[in-house]
Amino acid sequence: MDKKFMGFFLVVVLLITSLAYAGKSRGELVYNGFCVVCHGATGKGDGYSSNALLPPPPDFSSKEYWVKVDPESLRRIIAEGEPDRQMQGFTDELSSEDIDAVLGYLFSFR
Numbered sequence: 001m002d003k004k005f006m007g008f009f010l011v012v013v014l015l016i017t018s019l020a021y022a023g024k025s026r027g028e029l030v031y032n033g034f035c036v037v038c039h040g041a042t043g044k045g046d047g048y049s050s051n052a053l054l055p056p057p058p059d060f061s062s063k064e065y066w067v068k069v070d071p072e073s074l075r076r077i078i079a080e081g082e083p084d085r086q087m088q089g090f091t092d093e094l095s096s097e098d099i100d101a102v103l104g105y106l107f108s109f110r
């Protein structure tokens with residue numbers, strides 16, 4: 001591939017990715033990148049790999065769910081995971097800001 005074309009190609013790729021990312025919050029991007037496979041696009045716990053999960057992920061869109069949880073412990077679960085469960089911790093993949101952002105995004109499913 002000649003250099004001019006490579007340059008053009010890169011510009012097009014950058015343009016497309018920035019358009020795709022525009023308007024999405026950081027929390028949503030993190031969620032769609034790391035959580036959606038299990039927790040599902042609307043937070044109901046029906047992501048495409050959720051059938052294999054026991055216990056299944058909770059329903060973040062249910063009002064009852066939010067009555068019994070506190071944000072501190074959810075934050076800890078996202079960072080450290082739940083031992084012996086299929087919810088792994090994300091401290092290695094996500095920064096503290098990303099964890100706050102994705103936690104905020106979980107609240108938006110209510």
Ligand code: HEC
Pocket residue numbers: 030031034035036037038039053054055056057058069074075077078082085086087088090102103
């Ligand atoms: C491999 C599948 C999988 C992925 C990926 C995953 N989770 Fe989970 N998650 C689960 C399962 C299963 C549970 C329920 C575990 C349990 O009940 O003990 C859970 C539980 C949780 C809980 C605790 C709910 C509660 O009330 O105990 C939170 C919060 C959570 N996940 C957030 C996230 C976030 C945020 C991400 C992405 C950064 C994520 N999860 C990625 C499977 C996953």
